[in-house]
Amino acid sequence: MNKMFGRSGSAMATRLAPRFLGAHQSIIATLRLQRLVPGLLRNASSTTSESAASSAFEQEDRAEDADIWRVLVMEELTAKRAARLKQQQLQQANATVTEQQQRIRNFCILAHVDHGKSTLADRLLQTTKAVREDVLARQAQFLDDMDLERERGITIKLRSARMNYTDPRTGEAFILNLIDTPGHVDFGYEVSRSLAAVEGALLVVDASQGIQAQTLANVDLALKNGLEIIPVLNKIDLPGAQPEKVLQQMVDVIGIDPTLAVFASAKQGVGIDEILNRIVDFVPPPGGAETAPLQALVFDSYYDVYRGVIALIRVVNGKVRKGDRIKMMSNNKEYVVDAVGLFTPAQVEISGALGTGEVGFLSANVKSVGDAAVGDTMTTVNNSASCALPGYRKNKPVVFASMFPCDSSGDGFANLQVALSKFTLSDSSLTFEPIFSSALGNGFRCGFNGLLHMDIVQERLDREFGMDVLLSAPNVVYRVRTRSGDEHMISNPSDIDPAGIAEIQEPMAKVDIIAPQAYQGALEDLVRNRRSTMIDLQFLDGNRIRMLYRMPLSEIISDFHSNVLARTKGYGSMDFCMDGYEASELVRVDIALQSSIIDGFAFIEHVDFAASRGRALAQRLKDIIPRHMFKVAIQAKIGAKVIASESIAPFRKDVTAKCYGGDITRKQKLLKKQAAGKKRMKLVGTVSLPQEAFRKIIASD
Numbered sequence: 001m002n003k004m005f006g007r008s009g010s011a012m013a014t015r016l017a018p019r020f021l022g023a024h025q026s027i028i029a030t031l032r033l034q035r036l037v038p039g040l041l042r043n044a045s046s047t048t049s050e051s052a053a054s055s056a057f058e059q060e061d062r063a064e065d066a067d068i069w070r071v072l073v074m075e076e077l078t079a080k081r082a083a084r085l086k087q088q089q090l091q092q093a094n095a096t097v098t099e100q101q102q103r104i105r106n107f108c109i110l111a112h113v114d115h116g117k118s119t120l121a122d123r124l125l126q127t128t129k130a131v132r133e134d135v136l137a138r139q140a141q142f143l144d145d146m147d148l149e150r151e152r153g154i155t156i157k158l159r160s161a162r163m164n165y166t167d168p169r170t171g172e173a174f175i176l177n178l179i180d181t182p183g184h185v186d187f188g189y190e191v192s193r194s195l196a197a198v199e200g201a202l203l204v205v206d207a208s209q210g211i212q213a214q215t216l217a218n219v220d221l222a223l224k225n226g227l228e229i230i231p232v233l234n235k236i237d238l239p240g241a242q243p244e245k246v247l248q249q250m251v252d253v254i255g256i257d258p259t260l261a262v263f264a265s266a267k268q269g270v271g272i273d274e275i276l277n278r279i280v281d282f283v284p285p286p287g288g289a290e291t292a293p294l295q296a297l298v299f300d301s302y303y304d305v306y307r308g309v310i311a312l313i314r315v316v317n318g319k320v321r322k323g324d325r326i327k328m329m330s331n332n333k334e335y336v337v338d339a340v341g342l343f344t345p346a347q348v349e350i351s352g353a354l355g356t357g358e359v360g361f362l363s364a365n366v367k368s369v370g371d372a373a374v375g376d377t378m379t380t381v382n383n384s385a386s387c388a389l390p391g392y393r394k395n396k397p398v399v400f401a402s403m404f405p406c407d408s409s410g411d412g413f414a415n416l417q418v419a420l421s422k423f424t425l426s427d428s429s430l431t432f433e434p435i436f437s438s439a440l441g442n443g444f445r446c447g448f449n450g451l452l453h454m455d456i457v458q459e460r461l462d463r464e465f466g467m468d469v470l471l472s473a474p475n476v477v478y479r480v481r482t483r484s485g486d487e488h489m490i491s492n493p494s495d496i497d498p499a500g501i502a503e504i505q506e507p508m509a510k511v512d513i514i515a516p517q518a519y520q521g522a523l524e525d526l527v528r529n530r531r532s533t534m535i536d537l538q539f540l541d542g543n544r545i546r547m548l549y550r551m552p553l554s555e556i557i558s559d560f561h562s563n564v565l566a567r568t569k570g571y572g573s574m575d576f577c578m579d580g581y582e583a584s585e586l587v588r589v590d591i592a593l594q595s596s597i598i599d600g601f602a603f604i605e606h607v608d609f610a611a612s613r614g615r616a617l618a619q620r621l622k623d624i625i626p627r628h629m630f631k632v633a634i635q636a637k638i639g640a641k642v643i644a645s646e647s648i649a650p651f652r653k654d655v656t657a658k659c660y661g662g663d664i665t666r667k668q669k670l671l672k673k674q675a676a677g678k679k680r681m682k683l684v685g686t687v688s689l690p691q692e693a694f695r696k697i698i699a700s701d
Contacts (some may be wrong), residue, residue: 098290101357103172105283106314108179108194110218111204112573113154116234118144120204120266120275121161121180127272128163128176130344143180143345148459155182156456158194158300160312160359161345167280168273174280177359179299187449188221188577189395190300190429193375195221196391197299197314197359200228200283202275203256207233207241207263211249211540213512213575219254230278231256237265249540286316286357293385294318294326296354296362296378301369303425307339309366310347313378314359316389320378321353326364329377329388335364369428395429397447398507398578399454399557400491402435402472404443413442419465420444423457430457435492437599440470445492448474451557476553478604479505479581493602496588498639504604505581507553510535513564515572517545522567530555531584531606550579554604589614589643591621592635611636615644622646 111117118141125131131142141150143159159180166173181187181194195201201222205215222229231250233243243263250256262278264271288295300312313320320326320340327334341349342360354360366372375392379385405412420432431447448454454474461467477491481503490496496504511532513523517539524547527534532551539545556576564572589610591601605613614636621634629651636644659667 098356100355101288101290102285104175104177104286104357105200105279106177106179106198106286106357106359107200107202107279107283108181108198109202109204110181110215110222111234112206112209112212112214112218115204115206115209115212116266117180117204118155120202120232120234120264121178123266123269123272124163124176124178124276125161125345127269127276128165130161130163148456148463154452155180156187157302158182158190158312159345160300160343160361162342162359165276165280167277169277175358176276176279179359187453189393189449190374191218192221192225193297193391194299195225195227196389197297198227199286200230200279202232202279203229204232204234205246205250207236207243207246208238210242210246210544211253211514212573213514213546214573216253216512217575217577228283229256229260230275230282231261232271232275233261233263234266236263236270237268245541253538253540253546288315288317288356290317290319290356292317293383294320294324294378294380295385295389296320297389298372298374298376298378300374301372301428303369304363307363307365309363309369309372311362311364311366311372311378312343312359313354313362315354315356317356317385318380318383319353319355320362320380322351325381326378327381327384328371328373329379329385330373330392331371333371334381335366337362337364339363369425373428395431395449397429397431397477397491398450398553399448399474399476401446401448401454401474402437402443403432403446404437404440404470404472406468406470415465416444416467416469419461419467420446422465423461427457429453447491451561473603474557475604476507476557478507478586481505493588493604494599496604498588503583504586505583506586508550508579508582509553509556509576510579511549511551511556511560511574511576513547513549513572513574514540514544515547515564515568516543519568519572520545520547523547523564523572526560526563526567527551530560552582552584553578587638590637591617592633592637593621593625594633595635597637610638611643615646618644618646622648627651 109117109121111120121143122131122136122140125142126133126136136142143161144150144155145159146156149156161178161180163176163178164173165176177198179194179198181191201218203215203219203222205211219229231247233246235241236243247258247261250261251258260278260282262271262274264275266272294315295317296313296315298311298313301309304310320337322337322340324337325334326337339349340354340360340362341347342358347361350360354362362378373392373394377385377388377392403416405416407415417434420430424430424432429449430453432444435443435445437443446454446457448457451474454471458469458471461469475491475493477489478496480488480490480496480501482488482500483502484500485502511527515523527547527549530551532549532555535548535550537545537547553576561574564574585607586604587607587610588602588604590597591614592598601617603613618634618636625632625634625648627648627650631650632648634646634648635642659670
């Protein structure tokens, strides 16, 4: 029955659409019914299907529901836009919102890597005369002030810029507050808090590349925060640009309003005035009451050596000025404000107050970034708010790795500890605790938001502190349930006791891959051995596909992204998000030399792949460990069971070289004496595992 109605679903939707929502919304209704009708028919017939088929349908339905959700939210935003115009007229009549708030527009820019976000920000700063043209000519990507950001073409740290703009159509003056956000999934929480500080977003898409995986992730975050989305099709000046085709993709996949789209070229300055007009016309002014108790959202913070922590805030209700006594609602710590100001984009102090709806900075002699955490709410002590703003949570690392100083002298560990302590002043998401390895000595167990965050931390430690460090292979946090019923979150495989384990749960992730259709077979071959489950397969247009999978996070953090790029020759993109925990047949594999377990080599792996990975590690150790005077046995073990074994042959002295004849028993006697000596040496001898060998193993992982 599903096949019979599958082809007629589109025609049925077209006929029913005008009745469903009215002729003016028939396009959205058609899209909705095209996806809903087959789903309803599947649900009607699923009672007689097998459980495996039912599970597959449920996963496909979840993917379809996500697409329908985007369309429905876009439709709701369109309806809210019309209602908001009426509400603004009423507010102006009743004077419930100040005139200053009516002139404020808070927005951010969302884009995939290398789609022109930083260049667009430069053109906005130039057009509004917030930054002089000669300064931008000397320093392109003005808001990306770290060398690492410019080299990699990514945004690592949030930036804010206030622009004064006069609408040439009406002559009315507006205040535009731009929050430049990172787009990578590793900084997803920070991005979500910055989106909570604005009312609108510019969704920038490369007109030559189209929708990418990160584009959809950014759209979902924006929709969850109820932002007004203005699509910008950038780089229309490129020879391969297809703005009309990409716009149709955005309508089909995301459900945007095509009448809001702007065709632009940030490099050439095309469409910038139209973008500014769209921001003024469609991004709503901030709400809130200036007479209410202070509620200020901390959406970022950094450490200044002279003033302590500088908090970037959005005033949601009330106002704050120098001299006010404030407190953080997450920890109830109190401070006295010693300065407030704006980013123009230069940091400028003001003598007045930051009012409702404004974006700026605040310093209050806060000593630690953790005391002014991202997402926290500031309020005054004397007239405190009754509740904090929603969305705050403490940072939880996703990926863990061991870090050791390459400097083997006694000062290496102390210098690394000082460097990490200073680093956390500007990046509170990094966690670390001391550990000891018999092979590498003292080091730290560090927690990161993801692989990109780990790579950035290592690079910044080298550039800013001159620390050359060794990082172990990353691993994830497992949820371990013991036989006694206790639950533990464990990031170090050596901390797991195999004898007392009842169940191990591993973190799961939803992976979104967008690539040309020609590489579909190569990508399917890649994910086949990653313990993945396909959720959905969508054809975006005649050339590109979108593949949705669910797989363990441990299968992603090693080399999955680089393999996606390699299999698609650089044309593919991927993004992922956490999707809870799931029990699996996981085991701890230990590496033993001469029956002695070596700490630092233990890992957790699925039982089906434990033997192959253990064998590969044993073979690498065989090639790296130097030969001894006795035979060295290398074993990969699960508990007491040996699953892989290699051996290193000993040095052999030719003790029979001096025998030039005579009875054979002379040679046998000498060989027997040599074997007995090697046997005694094996019992009392130890295998030396040099640090270089350990470093090579970690580097190869």
